[in-house]
Amino acid sequence: MRTLGFIAVLALLPACQMGLPAVQNSVENTAPVVTGDPSNKTDLAAAFEQAALAAQVEAASEKKNLLGGVNPKNLPVDAVLAGTDIEVVDGASVADKDTKSNVITIAANAPKANKKAPKKSRSTVALGTVLPFGTVGISCEARPKDMGERVDKFPSSGAAAWQIYDTDPSSIAPRTQFITGFKDGCARQVTAALILFGSPSLHEFQRYSKARAKVSWSKADNNYETIKSRVCSVGRKKPCPTGKVGKLEKHMAFVSVYKQFGDATGWLELLLHNGKLETQELR
Numbered sequence: 001m002r003t004l005g006f007i008a009v010l011a012l013l014p015a016c017q018m019g020l021p022a023v024q025n026s027v028e029n030t031a032p033v034v035t036g037d038p039s040n041k042t043d044l045a046a047a048f049e050q051a052a053l054a055a056q057v058e059a060a061s062e063k064k065n066l067l068g069g070v071n072p073k074n075l076p077v078d079a080v081l082a083g084t085d086i087e088v089v090d091g092a093s094v095a096d097k098d099t100k101s102n103v104i105t106i107a108a109n110a111p112k113a114n115k116k117a118p119k120k121s122r123s124t125v126a127l128g129t130v131l132p133f134g135t136v137g138i139s140c141e142a143r144p145k146d147m148g149e150r151v152d153k154f155p156s157s158g159a160a161a162w163q164i165y166d167t168d169p170s171s172i173a174p175r176t177q178f179i180t181g182f183k184d185g186c187a188r189q190v191t192a193a194l195i196l197f198g199s200p201s202l203h204e205f206q207r208y209s210k211a212r213a214k215v216s217w218s219k220a221d222n223n224y225e226t227i228k229s230r231v232c233s234v235g236r237k238k239p240c241p242t243g244k245v246g247k248l249e250k251h252m253a254f255v256s257v258y259k260q261f262g263d264a265t266g267w268l269e270l271l272l273h274n275g276k277l278e279t280q281e282l283r
Contacts, residue, residue: 122186130176131191133259134268134282139178140186147178147187154197154253162253162272164195174259183275190257190268198254200224204239219279220254220271227252227273251275 125137127146144150147165154162162181177195178187206212207221225236231247232240240248257268271278 122184125189131189133174133191135190136268136270136277136280137189138184138186139189140184142178142187142189147180152195152197154199155249156197161251162197162255164197172261179255179270179272181272181275182277188277191259192257192268193260194258196256196258198256200228200240200248200252200254201245203254208237208239218269218283219281220269223271223273223278224252227278 121140123138123140125131125139127139127141129137131137144165148167149165149169150163151166151169152164153160160181162179165178165180165187167176167178172193174191174193176189177192178189179195180187182188203224207224228240228248229235232244234240239245252271252273255270255272257270259266265283267283268280269283270280
């Protein structure tokens with residue numbers, strides 16, 4: 001029985017060695033010697049333990065030789081990151097932090113694609129510039145404190161659609177004056193000694209009178225007829241009905257701009273309607 005048990009153990013030993021190549025090599029190199037009774041299980045276990053230990057030592061030795069005897073975890077960071085421009089003081093986590101910092105810096109300095117270009121000013125005259133008579137300038141930078149005193153508005157009652165500002169109301173000489181009420185929010189600047197508003201009803205009274213029958217029609221006259229026909233539903237040279245003329249006067253005004261007091265000729269006529277300058281013409 002003892003002989004059969006010994007033979008069974010020897011039969012199992014090669015099978016175990018086939019499954020563990022490293023152990024097989026170690027056993028061949030170490031060649032453990034089993035002494036005593038072949039049936040002694042303690043001696044056989046000791047032999048296996050000795051062989052396994054030898055295999056572990058050999059594997060560790062091969063790994064050490066492969067890496068030159070240095071654990072990669074203990075390699076200096078400069079050696080790991082050699083050839084890069086990232087300076088790391090302690091550990092790969094610092095390198096990650098520095099890399100993120102570099103990315104954030106680049107992103108912060110990159111041009112913003114969605115940044116809108118500043119709007120170009122519509123002004124045609126710089127604040128403080130004096131225009132020649134007959135020129136209408138656009139002054140978007142002018143504020144009420146820059147335009148002087150408000151001296152007139154139209155309509156004269158109720159909400160004002162248009163207003164006149166005078167930089168020196170006490171003067172009778174030509175000077176800078178402003179008209180406000182335009183949709184673009186920019187005042188219109190002119191040089192004048194006197195500016196007067198005129199209503200659509202006053203315009204009709206004068207334009208349709210027999211005394212002016214032979215007077216040539218101006219740009220303002222013709223544009224007024226177009227607007228009047230649309231709002232009042234009447235034909236050319238026909239007065240706007242009383243019930244509808246108020247619609248015109250809420251948003252329309254004639255403006256007479258005089259270089260000097262008492263000028264009968266050479267004055268500037270403007271037609272304002274719905275926040276726009278419809279016409280301008282020297283008469």
